[in-house]
Amino acid sequence: EPEVTQTPSHQVTQMGQEVILRCVPISNHLYFYWYRQILGQKVEFLVSFYNNEISEKSEIFDDQFSVERPDGSNFTLKIRSTKLEDSAMYFCASSLDSGANVLTFGAGSRLTVL
Amino acid sequence: AQKITQTQPGMFVQEKEAVTLDCTYDTSDQSYGLFWYKQPSSGEMIFLIYQGSYDEQNATEGRYSLNFQKARKSANLVISASQLGDSAMYFCAMRVPPDSNYQLIWGAGTKLIIKP
Numbered sequence: 001e002p003e004v005t006q007t008p009s010h011q012v013t014q015m016g017q018e019v020i021l022r023c024v025p026i027s028n029h030l031y032f033y034w035y036r037q038i039l040g041q042k043v044e045f046l047v048s049f050y051n052n053e054i055s056e057k058s059e060i061f062d063d064q065f066s067v068e069r070p071d072g073s074n075f076t077l078k079i080r081s082t083k084l085e086d087s088a089m090y091f092c093a094s095s096l097d098s099g100a101n102v103l104t105f106g107a108g109s110r111l112t113v114l
Numbered sequence: 115a116q117k118i119t120q121t122q123p124g125m126f127v128q129e130k131e132a133v134t135l136d137c138t139y140d141t142s143d144q145s146y147g148l149f150w151y152k153q154p155s156s157g158e159m160i161f162l163i164y165q166g167s168y169d170e171q172n173a174t175e176g177r178y179s180l181n182f183q184k185a186r187k188s189a190n191l192v193i194s195a196s197q198l199g200d201s202a203m204y205f206c207a208m209r210v211p212p213d214s215n216y217q218l219i220w221g222a223g224t225k226l227i228i229k230p
Contacts, residue, residue: 105159
């Protein structure tokens with residue numbers, strides 16, 4: 001069954017460092033998303049991406065965050081200068097189209113900022 | 115304001131029993147979609163079931179069914195014949211409107227533990 005893959009599964013970084021989380025969405029999917037889940041809290045929407053541009057973003061997704069689809073298969077989330085409060089599980093997801101009923105999630109990347 | 119409420123932070127259920135996980139939602143939109151996801155201890159988010167606001171029948175997927183009561187704005191997940199592997203966090207989520215970009219609004223989750 002097709003799946004969304006994410007790397008790394010866990011990353012530990014020092015505050016102020018740049019982090020790139022990588023995702024390979026399902027190959028025929030056109031819409032890509034990042035969500036995050038701070039430990040013990042609700043899942044929160046960060047950003048959606050279509051046709052090589054951001055289509056929607058939340059207030060969490062400030063200037064420290066950026067997304068890119070550099071090569072037609074990878075979809076990356078960059079955090080420019082990590083803060084302690086960026087520690088969370090980051091989920092990548094993809095869907096075939098914006099009307100699809102199923103959003104397929106990856107296994108998540110756990111980011112720990114020290 | 116759009117909101118998902120899951121009032122059961124945790125539940126213990128005996129193996130093979132049926133279990134109902136509660137979810138209520140709040141939206142003024144007439145068109146919306148409701149989802150349940152399972153998150154095992156390994157952390158991944160697994161899609162279980164979807165219900166559209168205009169679907170007349172309750173959604174079913176194997177042992178999962180969604181008890182959709184539109185007037186009460188509830189979308190409870192029913193797991194029949196629970197198994198040990200059902201132990202996980204369960205999240206209810208809503209997409210409003212369903213044809214927009216995918217911005218899901220999530221509940222706080224219910225931790226389900228199946229006892230042997």
